[in-house]
Amino acid sequence: xxxxxxxxxxxxxxxxxxxxxxxxxxxxxxxxxxxxxxxxxxxxxxxxxxxxxxxxxxxxxxxxxxxxxxxxxxxxxxxxxxxxxxxxxxxxxxxxxxxxxxxxxxxxxxxxxxxxxxxxxxxxxxxxxxxxxxxxxxxxxxxxxxxxxxxxxxxxxxxxxxxxxxxxxxxxxxxxxxxxxxxxxxxxxxxxxxxxxxxxxxxxxxxxxxxxxxxxxxxxxxxxxxxxxxxxxxxxxxxxxxxxxxxxxxxxxxxxxxxxxxxxxxxxxxxxxxxxxxxxxxxxxxxxxxxxxxxxxxxxxxxxxxxxxxxxxxxxxxxxxxxxxxxxxxxxxxxxxxxxxxxxxxxxxxxxxxxxxxxxxxxxxxxxxxxxxxxxxxxxxxxxxxxxxxxxxxxxxxxxxxxxxxxxxxxxxxxxxxxxxxxxxxxxxxxxxxxxxxxxxxxx
Amino acid sequence: xxxxxxxxxxxxxxxxxxxxxxxxxxxxxxxxxxxxxxxxxxxxxxxxxxxxxxxxxxxxxxxxxxxxxxxxxxxxxxxxxxxxxxxxxxxxxxxxxxxxxxxxxxxxxxxxxxxxxxxxxxxxxxxxxxxxxxxxxxxxxxxxxxxxxxxxxxxxxxxxxxxxxxxxxxxxxxxxxxxxxxxxxxxxxxxxxxxxxxxxxxxxxxxxxxxxxxxxxxxxxxxxxxxxxxxxxxxxxxxxxxxxxxxxxxxxxxxxxxxxxxxxxxxxxxxxxxxxxxxxxxxxxxxxxxxxxxxxxxxxxxxxxxxxxxxxxxxxxxxxxxxxxxxxxxxxxxxxxx
Numbered sequence: 170x171x172x173x174x175x176x177x178x179x180x181x182x183x184x185x186x187x188x189x190x191x192x193x194x195x196x197x198x199x200x201x202x203x204x205x206x207x208x209x210x211x212x213x214x215x216x217x218x219x220x221x222x223x224x225x226x227x228x229x230x231x232x233x234x235x236x237x238x239x240x241x242x243x244x245x246x247x248x249x250x251x252x253x254x255x256x257x258x259x260x261x262x263x264x265x266x267x268x269x270x271x272x273x274x275x276x277x278x279x280x281x282x283x284x285x286x287x288x289x290x291x292x293x294x295x296x297x298x299x300x301x302x303x304x305x306x307x308x309x310x311x312x313x314x315x316x317x318x319x320x321x322x323x324x325x326x327x328x329x330x331x332x333x334x335x336x337x338x339x340x341x342x343x344x345x346x347x348x349x350x351x352x353x354x355x356x357x358x359x360x361x362x363x364x365x366x367x368x369x370x371x372x373x374x375x376x377x378x379x380x381x382x383x384x385x386x387x388x389x390x391x392x393x394x395x396x397x398x399x400x401x402x403x404x405x406x407x408x409x410x411x412x413x414x415x416x417x418x419x420x421x422x423x424x425x426x427x428x429x430x431x432x433x434x435x436x437x438x439x440x441x442x443x444x445x446x447x448x449x450x451x452x453x454x455x456x457x458x459x460x461x462x463x464x465x466x467x468x469x470x471x472x473x474x475x476x477x478x479x480x481x482x483x484x485x486x487x488x489x490x491x492x493x494x495x496x497x498x499x500x501x502x503x504x505x506x507x508x509x510x511x512x513x514x515x516x517x518x519x520x521x522x523x524x525x526x527x528x529x530x531x532x533x534x535x536x537x538x539x540x541x542x543x544x545x546x547x548x549x550x551x552x553x554x555x556x557x558x559x560x561x562x563x564x565x566x567x568x569x570x571x572x573x574x575x576x577x578x579x580x581x582x583x584x585x586x587x588x589x590x591x592x593x594x595x596x597x598x599x600x601x602x603x604x605x606x607x608x609x610x611x612x613x
Numbered sequence: 614x615x616x617x618x619x620x621x622x623x624x625x626x627x628x629x630x631x632x633x634x635x636x637x638x639x640x641x642x643x644x645x646x647x648x649x650x651x652x653x654x655x656x657x658x659x660x661x662x663x664x665x666x667x668x669x670x671x672x673x674x675x676x677x678x679x680x681x682x683x684x685x686x687x688x689x690x691x692x693x694x695x696x697x698x699x700x701x702x703x704x705x706x707x708x709x710x711x712x713x714x715x716x717x718x719x720x721x722x723x724x725x726x727x728x729x730x731x732x733x734x735x736x737x738x739x740x741x742x743x744x745x746x747x748x749x750x751x752x753x754x755x756x757x758x759x760x761x762x763x764x765x766x767x768x769x770x771x772x773x774x775x776x777x778x779x780x781x782x783x784x785x786x787x788x789x790x791x792x793x794x795x796x797x798x799x800x801x802x803x804x805x806x807x808x809x810x811x812x813x814x815x816x817x818x819x820x821x822x823x824x825x826x827x828x829x830x831x832x833x834x835x836x837x838x839x840x841x842x843x844x845x846x847x848x849x850x851x852x853x854x855x856x857x858x859x860x861x862x863x864x865x866x867x868x869x870x871x872x873x874x875x876x877x878x879x880x881x882x883x884x885x886x887x888x889x890x891x892x893x894x895x896x897x898x899x900x901x902x903x904x905x906x907x908x909x910x911x912x913x914x915x916x917x918x919x920x921x922x923x924x925x926x927x928x929x930x931x932x933x934x935x936x937x938x939x940x941x942x943x944x945x946x947x948x949x950x951x
Binding site (some may be wrong): 259276437605 | 782
């Protein structure tokens with residue numbers, strides 16, 4: 170009796186554990202590698218935009234039209250924190266066919282041989298149209314490569330810095346044109362605060378703007394001819410820190426921390442100007458809910474007279490675990506998503522700028538006469554396109570130590586802003602710590 | 614001799630001796646002479662334990678061993694075959710002042726210390742207020758006990774999101790309260806000074822209920838005759854508290870100390886929700902909320918140094934183990950079991 174009970178318990182456990190190893194979802198990811206002619210090739214696609222916001226709607230629309238036009242392929246969206254979750258999926262040997270991920274995780278995937286090099290598709294027989302390829306924004310395109318020149322990423326989600334303003338508060342404060350200098354921005358913020366009692370300018374605490382401002386002031390990440398020695402201890406960085414200090418201490422300027430709460434704060438109608446990115450325009454409009462018009466302007470120039478803008482965003486990747494048929498199908502979808510007609514949908518509905526200058530005509534055509542209106546439904550996209558067309562888009566340091574170095578720099582800037590550390594000491598620390606990280610002396 | 618003095622003078626060893634002679638131990642009974650039934654019972658026992666053991670083995674012990682092994686490798690997602698052996702290099706790197714690990718230990722020590730002290734004082738204080746009377750029913754007591762315990766059963770991330778709004782410097786409830794009291798507003802999560810206290814407030818609100826329940830259970834086990842005798846002897850409330858309540862509560866206090874220490878050292882969800890995402894996924898401004906748990910996450914999943922992250926996890930485990938053993942040892946010395 171007891172022995173039978175033992176065997177029964179053991180057998181149940183074995184069944185339960187074996188069931189854990191194979192889920193229906195897992196089997197659908199790869200089941201199509203042996204698909205016959207009647208079943209469409211399944212392309213599981215992980216991406217992180219909420220299905221309920223405008224970007225999610227735009228993606229769903231593009232996927233639906235692709236599936237309708239290509240009955241032999243079926244793209245299946247899975248809304249999930251793709252950048253992080255795919256790491257575990259790769260380790261488990263069961264990643265999706267493709268995903269939209271951030272740039273930094275690619276190095277972990279690269280070491281594991283988990284990503285497909287896009288070059289074979291881009292220049293292959295079913296390659297990316299040359300005219301469109303030539304028009305991909307320079308700063309965006311160069312960020313898609315690893316330091317060794319491999320290309321696992323293909324651009325799709327482009328974020329560049331923008332400032333949103335509450336046009337009602339703007340009018341109440343008697344302001345006219347958008348500011349063209351940092352000092353004017355601070356003066357406008359002070360005016361809004363003085364005349365309305367509300368927050369003039371809300372800026373992000375993490376200072377993602379330090380890099381473009383640094384470049385606008387004539388700075389360079391690395392010492393000449395080096396890709397491992399930082400050149401942050403420089404007059405350009407001193408000017409940048411001084412500008413940030415002055416800005417954060419200006420009357421009417423408030424430092425905020427949470428990205429989502431910043432959108433909600435702006436939506437409450439009590440913030441005059443909000444520092445954000447093109448990506449946030451549609452989201453902030455959703456938070457505002459039509460209570461007031463939202464205008465947009467781009468970053469101001471630095472001492473060089475140029476206004477650099479930082480490219481951050483997500484890119485397409487294809488995982489090498491998938492079958493050749495699935496990889497081809499995924500590439501076909503990427504080409505479709507990044508085609509001018511679908512980039513127009515992505516820009517007009519999702520509020521994201523297109524990946525190439527060759528797409529602008531399609532965007533303008535779909536947006537119609539409202540394209541140039543600012544405030545207006547497409548103002549975020551139009552301002553982002555103008556910034557990208559200016560050719561002053563830069564990207565973060567390329568390489569696996571990007572986030573560690575960035576964290577050091579931001580921490581040192583905060584030490585100056587919050588703890589009163591001297592800018593000289595902060596800049597020296599940035600270089601010494603950053604160099605140590607890049608040389609592999611901190612984490613071997 | 615008063616009842617109070619009687620309780621004080623009885624040492625833990627005397628109590629233990631009394632308990633043993635009191636027949637609390639189960640007698641063994643006659644030794645089994647047949648091997649068959651013994652084997653059958655053993656197999657049945659093993660069969661019953663096996664499911665839990667297998668689940669623990671697969672989902673806890675095996676991953677823990679893998680983490681230990683990973684910490685000696687430059688870990689590759691493709692597995693050990695493609696990972697490069699690093700020896701103890703990653704453990705040595707923890708001591709590098711630029712790595713930030715030592716700073717994370719300082720933040721953790723500050724966080725754990727304050728959480729422990731606050732949980733003990735506030736938990737016991739609230740339990741004392743909510744203990745009720747032995748002789749008569751106190752109206753509304755159940756309701757207040759439920760109110761205190763309720764935050765403990767709410768999901769950490771969801772409530773932390775609400776706390777993000779509470780700590781909003783411009784429109785949040787926390788600063789509205791300060792302003793109403795005539796006090797200056799605080800930057801809370803934006804401030805390197807106030808970000809960690811904000812996290813502490815959030816977690817105290819959430820976790821205090823559990824400590825209160827434990828203390829209430831401990832208080833209910835104090836024999837009423839001892840308390841009555843002390844009151845008859847006109848012992849002052851503070852003396853009763855110090856000489857009867859605290860000694861009787863010492864086993865519960867030890868449990869609260871160990872659980873709070875472990876929970877505080879492992880706190881992740883609320884810190885990440887309140888201050889994560891800034892500065893590349895680390896803690897708040899100037900790493901002010903980068904506890905060792907957050908540092909572990911940042912190392913492994915933001916900077917993608919998996920092996921190094923595993924080394925952090927191993928050191929964290931060892932530190933927790935040492936702390937727990939020390940607390941247990943101290944507990945054996947100062948805990949009064951009746």
